[in-house]
Amino acid sequence: MKQLIGYLLGFIIFIAGIPALMWWVAGMPAIADIPVGRVYPAILLALIGLALSIWSIIYMKRVGKGNPFDAMGHEVAPRTRHLMTDGPYRMSRNPMLSGTYLYYIGVLVALWNWWALLVVAIVAIVMTIQVRSEEKRLEADFGQEYLDYKKRTGRFF
Numbered sequence: 001m002k003q004l005i006g007y008l009l010g011f012i013i014f015i016a017g018i019p020a021l022m023w024w025v026a027g028m029p030a031i032a033d034i035p036v037g038r039v040y041p042a043i044l045l046a047l048i049g050l051a052l053s054i055w056s057i058i059y060m061k062r063v064g065k066g067n068p069f070d071a072m073g074h075e076v077a078p079r080t081r082h083l084m085t086d087g088p089y090r091m092s093r094n095p096m097l098s099g100t101y102l103y104y105i106g107v108l109v110a111l112w113n114w115w116a117l118l119v120v121a122i123v124a125i126v127m128t129i130q131v132r133s134e135e136k137r138l139e140a141d142f143g144q145e146y147l148d149y150k151k152r153t154g155r156f157f
Helices: 002-025 036-064 095-111 114-152
Strands: none
Touching: 002 095, 002 114, 036 095, 095 114
16 A cells, blocks of 8 residues: 555656646647647657656566655655665666656657746756665665665766
8 A cells, every 4th residue: 555655756756747837837828829840759768768767666666666756865665675676777877766857858858938937947956866765775774785786877877
C-alpha cells in the first residue's frame, strides 16, 4: 500500500500537477492555439521523457526492490535495497528525473511561455536539493559502491 501511495503521489505532483501549473501560469492556452510546428516536437519530447521515467520506475521496482520517492529525508515508500547501475541507471544516476525533465521540456515547447519556464526552473532547483539529499542517503546505504558509480555516471545525463 505504501508503494502505491508513493507512485500515486509522484503521478499527481510530477506528471499532472506541475504541467497543470505550467499551463495555468501560461494563461491556459487552448490546445488548438498551439502551432502545428511545435505540437509534434512537444509530443515527441514528452513521450520520450515519460517512457524513460516509466522504464526507470519499473527497473527500480524489479531490480532495486523499492521506490525512489524520498521526500527530503522522509521515506514515503520503501527504499531500494540494491544499487542500480544498469538499465536506465547506466546513462544517468537519476533517469526518472531526467525523463521528467524531458517531459517538462515537451510541455514547454508546446506552451512557449516564460512563466511556464519559471515554474520548471523552480522545480529544477527544488529537485536538485532533493537529489543531493538522496545522494547522501545513497552514500550512507551503499558506501564505496555508490561513490564509484557516482564517479562514472552523470547526475542527470
